[in-house]
Amino acid sequence: MKIFQVSHIDIDLHWTFLLLLAFVLLAGGIDSAIIMLVLFGSVVLHELSHSIVAKMHGIRVRRIILLPIGGMSMIEEFAMPPATELKVAVAGPIFSFFLALVSLAVLALTSNFDVLLPITNIAAAAVEANVMLGAFNLLPAIPLDGGRVWRALRQRHRDYLTATREAVSLSKLIVVLLFIGSFAAAFLFSEWAFLFWNAIVALFIFVGSDMELDGAIFKTASDGLFVRDVMRPKPVTISGEKSLRDAFILALSTRSTSFILTGKGVTPAVISIGPLEKIPQSGWKGRKLSSLHPIHVHVSPETPAIEAWKRMRTAGAELSPVLANGKLVGAVYEADIERLIYLKKIALVS
Numbered sequence: 001m002k003i004f005q006v007s008h009i010d011i012d013l014h015w016t017f018l019l020l021l022a023f024v025l026l027a028g029g030i031d032s033a034i035i036m037l038v039l040f041g042s043v044v045l046h047e048l049s050h051s052i053v054a055k056m057h058g059i060r061v062r063r064i065i066l067l068p069i070g071g072m073s074m075i076e077e078f079a080m081p082p083a084t085e086l087k088v089a090v091a092g093p094i095f096s097f098f099l100a101l102v103s104l105a106v107l108a109l110t111s112n113f114d115v116l117l118p119i120t121n122i123a124a125a126a127v128e129a130n131v132m133l134g135a136f137n138l139l140p141a142i143p144l145d146g147g148r149v150w151r152a153l154r155q156r157h158r159d160y161l162t163a164t165r166e167a168v169s170l171s172k173l174i175v176v177l178l179f180i181g182s183f184a185a186a187f188l189f190s191e192w193a194f195l196f197w198n199a200i201v202a203l204f205i206f207v208g209s210d211m212e213l214d215g216a217i218f219k220t221a222s223d224g225l226f227v228r229d230v231m232r233p234k235p236v237t238i239s240g241e242k243s244l245r246d247a248f249i250l251a252l253s254t255r256s257t258s259f260i261l262t263g264k265g266v267t268p269a270v271i272s273i274g275p276l277e278k279i280p281q282s283g284w285k286g287r288k289l290s291s292l293h294p295i296h297v298h299v300s301p302e303t304p305a306i307e308a309w310k311r312m313r314t315a316g317a318e319l320s321p322v323l324a325n326g327k328l329v330g331a332v333y334e335a336d337i338e339r340l341i342y343l344k345k346i347a348l349v350s
């Protein structure tokens, strides 16, 4: 659920967040709800600082998602150099500590005036929230910021995948320690809510670190893979002047559901015969194939395979014409790229 947009970055609120807000309002009243909103405002600013530093380095940021246990920036991290990842990762905690200092100043300035009590209370909550956020995120457990910093530093001596593997192992150790620590604290001080909370956080780190490893394997497997390595040199082509019936006959004989559409003076595009499902057969003979809305997507032999895959995904095409100097030299299939990356992944894991 999108709530607002800051410099082209969507900020989404996960629905469970509203559930939590409702719960806090019912259980703790308006004061607790305000403290919670301060905490989440701090989370948004923390995430935004990551996103803004990422954008300054030319990295796309898709959105920020707010979950009850914190925020997540969806940053396109493919091929982010370690030095950039380091800067993006530290930006969040640094900004949180900066906000804590600003809030502390506001607290000091307002605490002597009774009429400003609401502001003093909000400032006090903001100091606590931002110190907590900054410190918690510096835990060296990937996907937390501290874990990313650690991985970036390790990449001076290790490749990306090995550094990620090591960061994930460290993460799991921290999860175990966090869990044992919370268990002991819960027993000693009867703080069961604290145990419950930390268990959720530990689970989040555990699952998140595995996803991080999957991502690193995927990235390494697709590294150095280009369209020229996956393309098929003789694609099935058809002219837009042909009828829907001709296209269907070609589909049957080649067992394809999409073709490269060619024609004089037009850039090759992709045409799927899927829409035929909704057109009565009686109309197939008299209707031109070009009336079916071709999908305009193309790549070059030098396009990275993963980029080609993303373009096809976005366009909703299962294949794409490969053009060199404006001429059709082949076709690349979404499924071929997936299979090749899958095979390279097997080689990396085993």
Ligand SMILES: [Zn+2]
Pocket (backbone or CB within 6 Å): 046, 047, 050, 092, 093, 137, 145
């Ligand atoms: Zn962060």
